[in-house]
Amino acid sequence: MKTRTRNFLGQLLTLYIPLVPFILFSLFPFYFMVITSFKADGELYNLKANPFIIQLSPTHPDYSGGPTLEHYQLLLRDTPFLTWLFNSVLVSVLATAISIVIAILAAYSLARLRFRGAPSFGTAVFITYLVPTTLLFLPLAQVVNRLGLADSVWALIVTYPTFLVPFCTWLLLGYFRTIPQEIEECAMVDGCTRFQALIRIVLPVAIPGIACAVLFAFTISWNEFIYALTFISSTAQKTTTVGVTAELIRGDIFYWGSLMAGAVLGSIPIVLVYVVFMDYYVSGLTQGAIK
Amino acid sequence: MASVTLQELSKRFDKVTAVNQINLEIPDKEFVVFVGPSGCGKTTTLRMIAGLEETSDGTILIGERVVNDVPPKDRNIAMVFQNYALYPHMDVYKNMAFGLKLRRTPKPEIDRRVREASRILGIEELLDRKPRQLSGGQRQRVAVGRAIVRQPEVFLFDEPLSNLDAKLRVQMRSELIKLHYQLEATMIYVTHDQVEAMTMGDRIVIMNNGEIQQVGAPMEVYDQPINMFVAGFIGSPAMNFFQGKLTAQNSDLFVDLGKFTMKLPKSQINRFGNHVNQRVVFGIRPENISDREEAGEHQQERVPAMVNVVEPLGSEVIVELSAGDHTFVGRLDPTTTARPMHEMAVYFDMGRFHLFDAETGINLTRQ
Numbered sequence: 294m295k296t297r298t299r300n301f302l303g304q305l306l307t308l309y310i311p312l313v314p315f316i317l318f319s320l321f322p323f324y325f326m327v328i329t330s331f332k333a334d335g336e337l338y339n340l341k342a343n344p345f346i347i348q349l350s351p352t353h354p355d356y357s358g359g360p361t362l363e364h365y366q367l368l369l370r371d372t373p374f375l376t377w378l379f380n381s382v383l384v385s386v387l388a389t390a391i392s393i394v395i396a397i398l399a400a401y402s403l404a405r406l407r408f409r410g411a412p413s414f415g416t417a418v419f420i421t422y423l424v425p426t427t428l429l430f431l432p433l434a435q436v437v438n439r440l441g442l443a444d445s446v447w448a449l450i451v452t453y454p455t456f457l458v459p460f461c462t463w464l465l466l467g468y469f470r471t472i473p474q475e476i477e478e479c480a481m482v483d484g485c486t487r488f489q490a491l492i493r494i495v496l497p498v499a500i501p502g503i504a505c506a507v508l509f510a511f512t513i514s515w516n517e518f519i520y521a522l523t524f525i526s527s528t529a530q531k532t533t534t535v536g537v538t539a540e541l542i543r544g545d546i547f548y549w550g551s552l553m554a555g556a557v558l559g560s561i562p563i564v565l566v567y568v569v570f571m572d573y574y575v576s577g578l579t580q581g582a583i584k
Numbered sequence: 585m586a587s588v589t590l591q592e593l594s595k596r597f598d599k600v601t602a603v604n605q606i607n608l609e610i611p612d613k614e615f616v617v618f619v620g621p622s623g624c625g626k627t628t629t630l631r632m633i634a635g636l637e638e639t640s641d642g643t644i645l646i647g648e649r650v651v652n653d654v655p656p657k658d659r660n661i662a663m664v665f666q667n668y669a670l671y672p673h674m675d676v677y678k679n680m681a682f683g684l685k686l687r688r689t690p691k692p693e694i695d696r697r698v699r700e701a702s703r704i705l706g707i708e709e710l711l712d713r714k715p716r717q718l719s720g721g722q723r724q725r726v727a728v729g730r731a732i733v734r735q736p737e738v739f740l741f742d743e744p745l746s747n748l749d750a751k752l753r754v755q756m757r758s759e760l761i762k763l764h765y766q767l768e769a770t771m772i773y774v775t776h777d778q779v780e781a782m783t784m785g786d787r788i789v790i791m792n793n794g795e796i797q798q799v800g801a802p803m804e805v806y807d808q809p810i811n812m813f814v815a816g817f818i819g820s821p822a823m824n825f826f827q828g829k830l831t832a833q834n835s836d837l838f839v840d841l842g843k844f845t846m847k848l849p850k851s852q853i854n855r856f857g858n859h860v861n862q863r864v865v866f867g868i869r870p871e872n873i874s875d876r877e878e879a880g881e882h883q884q885e886r887v888p889a890m891v892n893v894v895e896p897l898g899s900e901v902i903v904e905l906s907a908g909d910h911t912f913v914g915r916l917d918p919t920t921t922a923r924p925m926h927e928m929a930v931y932f933d934m935g936r937f938h939l940f941d942a943e944t945g946i947n948l949t950r951q
Contacts, residue, residue, distance in 0.1 A: 473667060475666075479671075479730075480671070480682070481636070482635075482636070482659075482663045483682055483683035484657045484683050484687055485686060486655070
């Protein structure tokens with residue numbers, strides 16, 4: 294019992310207390326976002342009010358009604374927010390799925406097959422990933438127009454893999470290299486073709502790596518802004534990131550409350566995805582780190 | 585079950601030749617051991633037999649069938665890997681059943697074979713465990729079990745015991761030998777450990793630099809090594825080598841070793857006649873060096889030496905000695921009086937020496 298207490302104290306001092314500043318630092322934006330989204334305009338635009346809390350005491354001079362849902366009402370009633378949310382989900386899920394499938398095949402070939410130019414091809418994939426999207430959106434806009442996909446979510450589903458595939462390939466390549474080649478070879482002696490070995494042996498073992506790639510790909514697609522802004526103009530085809538900023542910033546008027554409400558609702562799917570994949574994701578990171 | 589035949593088999597990686605035109609016939613049901621230092625091409629040869637490595641040249645036959653272009657899964661072989669290569673996401677039962685499942689073996693048959701194999705290997709209680717919950721020795725058994733259930737024509741072992749501790753290795757060694765008697769299968773076993781090779785193989789294939797040096801029964805390669813490499817590689821402690829020169833005096837032959845000479849037995853003179861005045865290497869195994877003169881059938885040569893190190897092992901005493909510029913090792917009786925930094929005379933058994941050509945390394949004693 295005594296040692297357990299001492300252990301706990303030790304952990305408290307060496308682990309939990311040092312973590313506090315980091316947690317505060319990383320959670321503060323979320324806190325501020327949530328609190329702003331529930332704050333009434335009167336208090337929100339009152340420069341004397343404390344920006345970090347919602348005033349709950351009716352006797353306080355800054356009090357203007359306490360928490361409110363009016364920003365959410367505006368968002369859901371006056372803008373097609375749910376359509377944007379649906380578009381975001383559609384684009385992110387499809388772009389992630391397409392990219393992961395391609396990346397698995399590409400990363401596996403680069404990690405395992407000995408073909409001419411394999412190493413330089415691997416480097417090329419990495420370099421592609423480094424080309425900034427701000428450079429690529431102009432030529433890609435032409436491509437999208439030629440394909441007849443302009444002004445539709447399909448423009449995004451087609452273009453997101455251009456940066457997701459290199460990223461996921463690069464991430465999975467590292468992971469596949471940590472999987473001992475012998476278990477695949479053993480599967481091939483046991484009766485698998487190479488493709489069967491990939492599906493039945495390598496993929497189940499690589500789940501942490503794949504989960505990691507899915508998480509990142511989904512988050513990147515979800516947060517993507519430039520392509521979504523430039524390729525799409527009609528409101529009904531917009532994704533959350535672009536929709537919220539386009540409709541709730543009118544000239545120099547910022548609907549801060551509703552913007553924050555959009556951000557809160559928009560981050561829920563990401564949180565859900567992380568909750569589902571978190572365990573795999575963490576083991577994915579550590580497994581990649583030690584080998 | 586089947587024989588395995590290698591004809592002019594070669595493997596080149598870019599500019600490096602890993603295996604160079606080897607020829608070998610392994611009859612049905614034989615336990616053959618490939619042994620050699622690391623990088624000698626033994627594992628590459630095994631992987632070519634398995635189909636995991638393409639051949640650069642030559643032919644591989646399993647039974648009557650040329651398998652050069654047959655994928656591993658259709659060669660009807662099973663392989664045990666050095667690091668066990670268990671499927672980490674499957675429990676022991678599924679690991680063993682995997683190959684049978686792929687071959688669409690009926691479920692009751694799979695079950696029968698898995699239980700049979702796990703009984704033979706004593707891993708029945710482990711069937712529902714995952715590989716990470718097993719010890720090294722248990723993993724090793726599962727890897728072997730996975731090979732057994734397949735009932736392949738040929739078993740391939742790639743240094744399967746090198747990750748085990750010494751005690752377990754000895755135990756698994758005898759279990760694999762027993763298994764060979766039980767299964768009556770062709771087994772090809774790769775190791776760098778000459779003790780494993782000696783104890784396990786019906787025949788030993790000694791490789792170096794991608795070439796087969798010698799093929800033979802364990803005692804044959806031990807007693808009649810074809811060259812200095814084999815003589816030095818097989819046997820522990822290794823054979824002693826003395827650089828010298830073959831000289832003739834009157835009607836006798838001597839090996840001039842600088843500070844002292846070895847008189848060769850009269851019966852051997854005819855063999856070495858045409859090597860007189862050439863550089864040779866005199867070789868003798870530690871156990872053929874004694875600290876007492878024995879009246880036996882063999883001639884003995886007395887060598888005064890200095891004792892450097894004495895290592896008592898209980899049943900024997902390993903002694904490092906020096907004489908002239910030569911340092912050598914003797915395996916003496918535990919009753920020896922050898923003491924470090926003291927002089928003593930040792931006797932070389934001249935019925936069991938080897939003489940090698942210093943240039944080619946070929947054993948001149950062997951006819």
